[in-house]
Amino acid sequence: MPSLPDMMTPDAEGLARQAGQGGAHAPAADADQDAFVEFLLRMGDNALILGHRNSEWCGHGPVLEEDIAMSNIALDLIGQTALWLGLAGEVEGKGRSADDLAYLRDAWDFRNLLLVERPNGDFGATLMRQFLFDAFHFLQLRALTGSADPRVAEIAQKALKEVSYHLERSAEQVIALGDGTAESHARMQAALDDQWGYAQEMFASDATDVTMAAAGIAPDPASLRKPWDDTVDAVLAQATLKRPESSFAHKGGKQGTHTEHLGYILAEMQFLQRAYPGASW
Amino acid sequence: MYAQLVKSEGKSQAELTPEDIAFQERIDRGEKIEPKEWMPEGYRKTLIRQIGQHAHSEIVGQLPEGNWITRAPTLERKQILLAKVQDEAGHGLYLYCAAETLGVSRDQLLEKLHSGEMKYSSIFNYPTLTWADMGAVGWLVDGAAIMNQVPLQRTSYGPYSRAMIRICKEESFHQRQGYAIMMKMATGTPEQKRMAQDALNRLWYPSLMMFGPSDKDSVHSVQSMAWKIKMNSNDELRQKFVDQTVPQAEYLGLTVPDPNLKWNEEKGGYDFSEPDWDEFYQVLKGNGPCNKERLGARVKAWEDGAWYRDAMVAHAKKKAARAVAAE
Numbered sequence: 001m002p003s004l005p006d007m008m009t010p011d012a013e014g015l016a017r018q019a020g021q022g023g024a025h026a027p028a029a030d031a032d033q034d035a036f037v038e039f040l041l042r043m044g045d046n047a048l049i050l051g052h053r054n055s056e057w058c059g060h061g062p063v064l065e066e067d068i069a070m071s072n073i074a075l076d077l078i079g080q081t082a083l084w085l086g087l088a089g090e091v092e093g094k095g096r097s098a099d100d101l102a103y104l105r106d107a108w109d110f111r112n113l114l115l116v117e118r119p120n121g122d123f124g125a126t127l128m129r130q131f132l133f134d135a136f137h138f139l140q141l142r143a144l145t146g147s148a149d150p151r152v153a154e155i156a157q158k159a160l161k162e163v164s165y166h167l168e169r170s171a172e173q174v175i176a177l178g179d180g181t182a183e184s185h186a187r188m189q190a191a192l193d194d195q196w197g198y199a200q201e202m203f204a205s206d207a208t209d210v211t212m213a214a215a216g217i218a219p220d221p222a223s224l225r226k227p228w229d230d231t232v233d234a235v236l237a238q239a240t241l242k243r244p245e246s247s248f249a250h251k252g253g254k255q256g257t258h259t260e261h262l263g264y265i266l267a268e269m270q271f272l273q274r275a276y277p278g279a280s281w
Numbered sequence: 282m283y284a285q286l287v288k289s290e291g292k293s294q295a296e297l298t299p300e301d302i303a304f305q306e307r308i309d310r311g312e313k314i315e316p317k318e319w320m321p322e323g324y325r326k327t328l329i330r331q332i333g334q335h336a337h338s339e340i341v342g343q344l345p346e347g348n349w350i351t352r353a354p355t356l357e358r359k360q361i362l363l364a365k366v367q368d369e370a371g372h373g374l375y376l377y378c379a380a381e382t383l384g385v386s387r388d389q390l391l392e393k394l395h396s397g398e399m400k401y402s403s404i405f406n407y408p409t410l411t412w413a414d415m416g417a418v419g420w421l422v423d424g425a426a427i428m429n430q431v432p433l434q435r436t437s438y439g440p441y442s443r444a445m446i447r448i449c450k451e452e453s454f455h456q457r458q459g460y461a462i463m464m465k466m467a468t469g470t471p472e473q474k475r476m477a478q479d480a481l482n483r484l485w486y487p488s489l490m491m492f493g494p495s496d497k498d499s500v501h502s503v504q505s506m507a508w509k510i511k512m513n514s515n516d517e518l519r520q521k522f523v524d525q526t527v528p529q530a531e532y533l534g535l536t537v538p539d540p541n542l543k544w545n546e547e548k549g550g551y552d553f554s555e556p557d558w559d560e561f562y563q564v565l566k567g568n569g570p571c572n573k574e575r576l577g578a579r580v581k582a583w584e585d586g587a588w589y590r591d592a593m594v595a596h597a598k599k600k601a602a603r604a605v606a607a608e
Binding site: 052280 | 347377
């Protein structure tokens, strides 16, 4: 019976080194372009996956007006997805459309934050997730309106109008539900505690973020931490909710290491494109 | 048509009061009846039933199409479908508001929906099994709804008439988007074409049922038509729907699943097979393929949302109290 090679032998190390050296070093301009595509995928995937999650509520909301409002937010986010992923495909230059990127990548190629792929939970948990993300998304887009890349600035300008409204609404709702009844307060505190660790990924900068910030294309997410804290603290205070003390961050989504939930989202979302390759819809 | 078998509360000729007669004369002159004006109790009750049933149909009608939002095949299709289903919720909202002007609250109507006392259109108890159903529902179901709703823009009750005017504008967009999906499918791959034909096969007769039973079995029509709550007879609208839809199916290269379908030169319309009315009554009784799921989903949304609604009310009260205290 053939045995697997021992990974600890010097030979194996040598092989690994060789493998590492095998690829040609990419010139800096390409590295910047790769980072740019990564950044655009992050923007598009956040909007896509959160929009998808929100759209799961359509027809099942607690009151008709909220059903409509939640669908509106989902619609805005799917619209933003088309813009970000469209630009990602263009910058990548391999002829992939926004739909190709949305429907034909597997989970490891998705770059969304873990927070947005979390299951909806009750309507309060959905609103808490929305608020934590909106507060970040708003700051991020506001900074992006001054991007060195005019295409990015233009998309950000459009999205910012929508997201300003998202933030206003989710903040109001978090305040109302935190303040409402003992039950709603308990539910909202539980939702906050549950999602807090996932929200921290938003500020975890990596090499891509540093490259984008250096090129003046996007803000370093770490720089958004302080204003985010200010917004969140003010809203939580009005909502009579207690900010969790833990600073632990669940990370990985931005680099493609997701929770188990994303696979199911994609299995559902991509079903038709996968089952009938090449068909036009 | 989202109102089926709405019970009408008329009086016999001998029971009519001078007010009843004057009211009927206003309607005959084409005047609109407005919320605060006098109206016969039967008119009010019949309208509540009809508008309520229509409103319920809109919100239950979100579910069969909502079933495909998370599986829509492109970003654009997802946006269009989401916008469409959201419109249905909006229609529900207009109609519940129109019903409220008659002195019944949205919560009261929803309670009656959840208890099974009030119905919604039979069509929404059928499943949506493939993406082509998103096309067929828009094309056939919204198409049938428009057939009925366009004349209802002229209905005698002002708020209902105005709600219908807004709704009709959006419904015609819905029908076009449905037909656009059917076009894509019918001119697509062999599998897509098969899906499109299958959707037509399954939804054709349930769509014909939307107009309600045959005129000879439709017991409540006469009074409702006199009051201009119902503008055309069931058979009249069904015939109109078939005449309009058959050429559209032909254009798509699809076959209407009716061996008896034939152009009748003399009447200037198609002869066609009646739907299976036993099936129709079974669906109304609760034995359709999705009755339990549809109503179950509505009840679940309502019950799961109770804490949310309570909290919103509690917060509004606290906020108002704080505002008073601050003065």
